[in-house]
Amino acid sequence: MREKLVLIGNGMAGIRTIEEVLKNDPDRFDIIVFGEEPHPNYNRIMLSSVLQGDASVDDIVLNSYEWYAENQITLHTGDAVKKVDTKKQVVYSEKGIVQSYDKLIMATGSNPFMLPLPGADKEGVIAFRNIKDCETMIETSKNYKKAVVIGGGLLGLEAARGLLNLNMEVDVIHIADFLMERQLDEPASNMLKEELEAQGMRFHLKKNTEQIIGRDRVEEVRFTDGSSLKTDLVVMAVGIKPNIELGKKSGLKTERAILVNDYMQTSAENVYAVGECAEHRGIAYGLVAPLYEQGKVLAAHLCSADAASEPGYKGSIVYTQLKVSGVDVFSAGVFQDNEKTKAIRVHDEFEGIYKKVVVQDNKVVGAVLFGDTGDSPRLLNMMRSGEDISQMSKVAILPSESSSDSKVSPVVAMADGETICGCNGVSKGEICTAITDLGLQSVEQVKQCTNAGRSCGGCKPLVADLLELTTGEEVGNVKEPMCGCTEYTHEEVVAEIRELGLSHPREVMNVLGWESDEGCSKCRPAINYYLQMVDPIKNADDPSSRFVNERVHANINHNGTFTVVPRMYGGVTNADQLRKIADVADKYSVPLLKVTGGQRIDLFGVEKEDLPKVWSDLGMRSGSAYAKALRTVKTCVGEQFCRFGTQDSIGLGIELEKKFEYINTPHKVKMAVSACPRNCAESGIKDFGVVGVEGAWELYVGGNGGVDLRGGDLFCKVKTKEEIIVTISAFLQYYREHARYLERTSHFVERVGLDHMKQVVLEDVEGRNALIERLEIALSTGKDPWKEIVENEEKQKEYQKTHVTMS
Amino acid sequence: MSTVNSVRKVLVATIQELSVGIGKRVKVEGIELALFKQEDHTVHAVENKCPHKGGPLSEGIVSGEHVFCPLHDWKVNVRDGQVQAPDQGCVNRYDVEIEGEQVYVFIE
Numbered sequence: 001m002r003e004k005l006v007l008i009g010n011g012m013a014g015i016r017t018i019e020e021v022l023k024n025d026p027d028r029f030d031i032i033v034f035g036e037e038p039h040p041n042y043n044r045i046m047l048s049s050v051l052q053g054d055a056s057v058d059d060i061v062l063n064s065y066e067w068y069a070e071n072q073i074t075l076h077t078g079d080a081v082k083k084v085d086t087k088k089q090v091v092y093s094e095k096g097i098v099q100s101y102d103k104l105i106m107a108t109g110s111n112p113f114m115l116p117l118p119g120a121d122k123e124g125v126i127a128f129r130n131i132k133d134c135e136t137m138i139e140t141s142k143n144y145k146k147a148v149v150i151g152g153g154l155l156g157l158e159a160a161r162g163l164l165n166l167n168m169e170v171d172v173i174h175i176a177d178f179l180m181e182r183q184l185d186e187p188a189s190n191m192l193k194e195e196l197e198a199q200g201m202r203f204h205l206k207k208n209t210e211q212i213i214g215r216d217r218v219e220e221v222r223f224t225d226g227s228s229l230k231t232d233l234v235v236m237a238v239g240i241k242p243n244i245e246l247g248k249k250s251g252l253k254t255e256r257a258i259l260v261n262d263y264m265q266t267s268a269e270n271v272y273a274v275g276e277c278a279e280h281r282g283i284a285y286g287l288v289a290p291l292y293e294q295g296k297v298l299a300a301h302l303c304s305a306d307a308a309s310e311p312g313y314k315g316s317i318v319y320t321q322l323k324v325s326g327v328d329v330f331s332a333g334v335f336q337d338n339e340k341t342k343a344i345r346v347h348d349e350f351e352g353i354y355k356k357v358v359v360q361d362n363k364v365v366g367a368v369l370f371g372d373t374g375d376s377p378r379l380l381n382m383m384r385s386g387e388d389i390s391q392m393s394k395v396a397i398l399p400s401e402s403s404s405d406s407k408v409s410p411v412v413a414m415a416d417g418e419t420i421c422g423c424n425g426v427s428k429g430e431i432c433t434a435i436t437d438l439g440l441q442s443v444e445q446v447k448q449c450t451n452a453g454r455s456c457g458g459c460k461p462l463v464a465d466l467l468e469l470t471t472g473e474e475v476g477n478v479k480e481p482m483c484g485c486t487e488y489t490h491e492e493v494v495a496e497i498r499e500l501g502l503s504h505p506r507e508v509m510n511v512l513g514w515e516s517d518e519g520c521s522k523c524r525p526a527i528n529y530y531l532q533m534v535d536p537i538k539n540a541d542d543p544s545s546r547f548v549n550e551r552v553h554a555n556i557n558h559n560g561t562f563t564v565v566p567r568m569y570g571g572v573t574n575a576d577q578l579r580k581i582a583d584v585a586d587k588y589s590v591p592l593l594k595v596t597g598g599q600r601i602d603l604f605g606v607e608k609e610d611l612p613k614v615w616s617d618l619g620m621r622s623g624s625a626y627a628k629a630l631r632t633v634k635t636c637v638g639e640q641f642c643r644f645g646t647q648d649s650i651g652l653g654i655e656l657e658k659k660f661e662y663i664n665t666p667h668k669v670k671m672a673v674s675a676c677p678r679n680c681a682e683s684g685i686k687d688f689g690v691v692g693v694e695g696a697w698e699l700y701v702g703g704n705g706g707v708d709l710r711g712g713d714l715f716c717k718v719k720t721k722e723e724i725i726v727t728i729s730a731f732l733q734y735y736r737e738h739a740r741y742l743e744r745t746s747h748f749v750e751r752v753g754l755d756h757m758k759q760v761v762l763e764d765v766e767g768r769n770a771l772i773e774r775l776e777i778a779l780s781t782g783k784d785p786w787k788e789i790v791e792n793e794e795k796q797k798e799y800q801k802t803h804v805t806m807s
Numbered sequence: 808m809s810t811v812n813s814v815r816k817v818l819v820a821t822i823q824e825l826s827v828g829i830g831k832r833v834k835v836e837g838i839e840l841a842l843f844k845q846e847d848h849t850v851h852a853v854e855n856k857c858p859h860k861g862g863p864l865s866e867g868i869v870s871g872e873h874v875f876c877p878l879h880d881w882k883v884n885v886r887d888g889q890v891q892a893p894d895q896g897c898v899n900r901y902d903v904e905i906e907g908e909q910v911y912v913f914i915e
Contacts, residue, residue: 058859064895066895444893445893447893448892448893516870516871517871518870518871518873519870520868520870520873520875520882521867521868521870521875521880521882524868524870525868543829544826544827544828544829544868544869545868546868547868547877548866548867548868548877549877551829551866552866556863556866556877556878558860558878559861560861560862560863560866608832608866797824798829801832801833801834802819802820802824802831802832802833802834803833803834804817804818804819804833804834804835804836805835805836806815806817806835806836806914
């Protein structure tokens, strides 16, 4: 008969303890878990990523229902335990389950602290603590615009960033005179505030909220100084309080939380507590790493034959990392100066970097890092080990400050025993061993196999560095293979295609010894592109190596329908085209028509089987909105109607679009022509941007308005349209031949250097002419794909769907 | 169309209608299937719905017996319906029988 282990609380601390128990002795206990929330165990600290749109709820589930099943754990979700009888060793749940136990773990976590303000019960006043809060915020953002976050701590700022991502206006109210005052000193906090203001947050410091006003729903927040703010949503993020109701009711000794000793034992026999609901040596922790350390100790204790001899829990060093994109903040231990401490400080206001290492009795006792947190694992290790640093140089303490080569990763200097992932306690040695022994190749694989990076994700850059360090010959000089199917890099594959005259994706994979015969969704499209780039006349396209958008010449939507975008040269249309688009929209019940940023009209929600008919009825050419090719040429009005326009921007835009349409490129290419420096066509953030000035044109290259926003570089200034076309032609062909597949011009220009591009396109006349010649050959093969399919019934077959009825 | 116990054998396509490397959609009453023909002319059938966000697998890039969902690149084995690591899950699969040129699928 196995012992019964009952866990109250299906959160991170409790389940981590169970994971550790299973690791120690998988067959020792029958395990029963009660969870109040209707979800399997999820990563609460990643909620901000869900809110910020970087992850879905599914993405943050740590242990799926299958995991519980596989480990024969009985899970009751949506059922809270209401009573524990510590004498009879039985728990009673809300839904009426009566469960006896041999060992009981309380992991009831904590609740958000809600300020007891008048009006705090109104609709639209919430906390930021669980999936439901996240969903409420996302839902609210659909109908309302303004949000107030009360609390300028870690949680409040992460919530505020999420609300900004949801397109809400965000005001953050904070009672102290600087942000994150419990984690940061004033200089770091001020830098943080400046950065977040640049992201769009508004701060109101030293402000006390007095009252929340509104009819049913919150409408206004009033402060003690008499001022007020209109708002549609209030998120309270002022702190948490341990959830000890059940513990108290069950007669456990409590102070701020449930009191536990070094083995996490409470005052009742066979009852333990871990995580935020537990108080150890006067401290109730609210961060993830201590909870995991507690879980480990408790599991060892529960599974040990000689429990008393196991090492107990001695407390944790707490540290914090803010999870807001574009802001790197780290803080640990004692970070405020006092008379016993001395500090090493680095403050670079130009780079936005601040580092402070606090030293007491020749030992590192705390640190604050802003802007560059690469040294954080090393500092944490120094704090944990209590290493004497009196003989160390500054560079040994802050390796990233070795100015000679700041590219060297801090992991290089770390000893094998040092921790990389603080959340899960995974050392450099463990990760390196896993990489070598299991042949791991990606951060994701390391995460799966070692747990490193599975919680806050802050250590992922270091894991990536370790991968490089362990698998490559030299750090920073590691070949990046095209994908997991091969050792060859993009450049090597192109070279082999040229050298061996290869002509089909399958041939490339066979000849070059691909690990999987069939390739994958990464290498197949790349090889297909390279083949046609190398020989556009001889090498045929392989539709089965193309992503669906390019294969069916329309953009796939989330529900499997497609978006049709007809070409409108230079953004110019006419009444006849508009009438046709309107007729098609009616005929095929198109659910959404939208004008795009690229100046044309999208028809959303077309069924795949209707695509050929829609194209035929439109009678327009394909806009290539799906293609790795020239998308649009955006134009301003220019001299035709604008009182400032000095040049015919529409005319040039149309000419460029007609010249370069339907040519395959490594990634999408966008162009724009503006007729004056007011830049109404946004030429500064296009792959090729042209700006007309009095009597001349300026050509900008390598701009990108996407994820990595980058202003284009001024490439040259010319007098005529012809010169513009010649320059773009040569540039485009060089990009086609030398960029890696899926590398935008912005990254390409940064990689090879602007000077290099000027040299090959502007200075080397012979080379330029050869580039243009090769481009002309490639252009000669370009065809409108819609027309081809409309005119060819055989090609329409792929679009049809068979309907079978069972009778 | 014949019935074996409660499982029905349904004619869904002819072998010529299918191409290696491109999935085909077939709607059998309430269920949309994705058919995948292999190099060796065997055919696999799975429900045309990625377990992640319901993406139409028939539109994915096919590599042998794996298909990559067109929405978020999940890799699914069309032979056994299993999602490949690091993602997890599985998609309904259906037995297929080929008689001459006719492709049949067994549906409950």
